Amino acid sequence: GQNIDQPTEMTATEGAIVQINCTYQTSGFNGLFWYQQHAGEAPTFLSYNVLDGLEEKGRFSSFLSRSKGYSYLLLKELQMKDSASYLCAVDNFNKFYFGSGTKLNVKP
Amino acid sequence: DAGVIQSPRHEVTEMGQEVTLRCKPISGHNSLFWYRQTMMRGLELLIYFNNNVPIDDSGMPEDRFSAKMPNASFSTLKIQPSEPRDSAVYFCASVQGDEKLFFGSGTQLSVL
Numbered sequence: 354g355q356n357i358d359q360p361t362e363m364t365a366t367e368g369a370i371v372q373i374n375c376t377y378q379t380s381g382f383n384g385l386f387w388y389q390q391h392a393g394e395a396p397t398f399l400s401y402n403v404l405d406g407l408e409e410k411g412r413f414s415s416f417l418s419r420s421k422g423y424s425y426l427l428l429k430e431l432q433m434k435d436s437a438s439y440l441c442a443v444d445n446f447n448k449f450y451f452g453s454g455t456k457l458n459v460k461p
Numbered sequence: 462d463a464g465v466i467q468s469p470r471h472e473v474t475e476m477g478q479e480v481t482l483r484c485k486p487i488s489g490h491n492s493l494f495w496y497r498q499t500m501m502r503g504l505e506l507l508i509y510f511n512n513n514v515p516i517d518d519s520g521m522p523e524d525r526f527s528a529k530m531p532n533a534s535f536s537t538l539k540i541q542p543s544e545p546r547d548s549a550v551y552f553c554a555s556v557q558g559d560e561k562l563f564f565g566s567g568t569q570l571s572v573l
Contacts (some may be wrong), residue, residue: 370506449556453502454504
């Protein structure tokens with residue numbers, strides 16, 4: 354089976370930094386995606402990591418350690434509009450498996 | 462580009478009825494995926510097609526579920542007969558090669 358684990362819910366304050374972790378154990382691995390999903394909407398792409406290390410994209414950064422089966426999404430300068438679910442997904446050679454998502458609540 | 466198009470957006474039906482969900486992938490994308498999302502189980506991969514051929518349907522929960530992709534621009538997911546536990550949001554997604562997945566807006570299915 355495919356195991357992808359994320360915390361269920363997190364709360365952070367506007368303007369702060371939050372890190373959302375993801376651990377995975379899958380039968381194959383070709384890369385890791387992070388998606389954002391607002392309530393009632395479809396998931397939208399945030400980032401993609403293939404190699405170990407940090408990928409930075411504006412306020413969002415994503416880190417991958419293939420040897421540890423671990424990734425995190427870092428959100429800086431949090432805004433109210435960042436309140437959403439964040440889904441970690443493993444590309445298992447063109448089959449994409451998702452974690453259950455982390456619901457992030459941003460408070461004023 | 463119009464993106465991945467799903468229909469209907471909402472479907473309410475009675476237990477035992479047949480339900481057909483439709484998807485038009487992004488033109489040029491060679492892989493198509495059907496997912497089901499619930500609070501309890503998150504986003505589950507049901508089936509995926511590559512070049513219109515079903516590659517892996519191991520996520521399809523029961524024989525009541527079937528999916529087809531008769532051509533590169535159209536796919537259906539059918540549930541017959543439907544049951545209340547099938548109530549969920551069903552997403553279709555498509556991708557070109559090893560790039561990122563693009564999702565449709567989803568179909569909210571309620572089986573009463």
